[in-house]
Amino acid sequence: MSASEKAARFISVLPHCGVLGMSVEYADSEKLILKLPYQSQIVGNPENGVVAGGSLTTLMDTACGTAVFIAFSDHEICPTLDLRMDYHTSARPGSDLMGEAWVERISNNVVFTRGRIYQEGSDEIIATCTANFMRIGKHIGGQG
Numbered sequence: 001m002s003a004s005e006k007a008a009r010f011i012s013v014l015p016h017c018g019v020l021g022m023s024v025e026y027a028d029s030e031k032l033i034l035k036l037p038y039q040s041q042i043v044g045n046p047e048n049g050v051v052a053g054g055s056l057t058t059l060m061d062t063a064c065g066t067a068v069f070i071a072f073s074d075h076e077i078c079p080t081l082d083l084r085m086d087y088h089t090s091a092r093p094g095s096d097l098m099g100e101a102w103v104e105r106i107s108n109n110v111v112f113t114r115g116r117i118y119q120e121g122s123d124e125i126i127a128t129c130t131a132n133f134m135r136i137g138k139h140i141g142g143q144g
Contacts (some may be wrong), residue, residue, distance in 0.1 A: 003027040003070045010069045020055075024066075025098065032067040034059060035120070036097040050090060055115055056097070056127050057085050063099035064113040064131040071103045071111065078111055078133035086128045087124030095119040097126070109135055 001009075007027040011017040011034070020041060026033040036042065036059045044052025061083055068078045091097060101115035115129040 003029055003032075003086045006070045007032055007066050010066050011062065014062065016058060017098060020058070022059070022062060025099060027066075027070060029071075031102040032063055032070065034066065034099045034101075036093055036099065038096050042097075043093075051091040051093070051097065053085070053087060056091070056107065057083070057088070059097060059099040060085060060115050060119060060127070060129040061131065063101035064115050064129065065133065067101040067103050067113055067115075068111045068133045071106065077136050079136070081132045081134040083129065083131040088125050088127055091117075091119055092122075092128045095121070101129070101131075107135075111135060 002023055004027040005025045011022055011024065021037045021039065025035045025052050042051050042055035043049055061080055065080060096119065097117055098120055099115060099117050101113055103111060105108050105112040111133040113131045113133065117126040118124060119126065
C-alpha cells in the first residue's frame, strides 16, 4: 500500500475529517500534505470570514498524526502527547488550507513531528506546528 493510500485510509476513519472534507493531497515516506477546504464550519468570525484558530489546530493535529501513522509499517498507535501552534498571520477568507507535516525523529517512546499551514496557491506560512506523539504499540496498552 502506498503512503497516499495509507494516509487516505487513516483519515477516512476519523469522523472530523469527513465532516470538514479533509483530503490527502500528497504523501510519501518523508512528508504529508492534507487539504482543508474553506467552508463556513471553519470560520471563526462570520463578519470577515477569517478562519478560526481551532480549525488550524485540528488540521495540524490530523496532519502530524497521519504523518506518524504512515511512518510505521505495523500501524502503531500513537496518540497526541503535545502540540504547539505558532500563528504567523490570518488565513485569507475563501482560500483552501494546506497542512504539511513530517516526522523529524522517532525515539523509543515519542515521535517528534513538525508542520506548517499555507493556503493553496501561496507560499506564505499561516502557522507552524510542533507536535509529539506517544508510542504505545500496536494495541492500546500493548507492548511494541
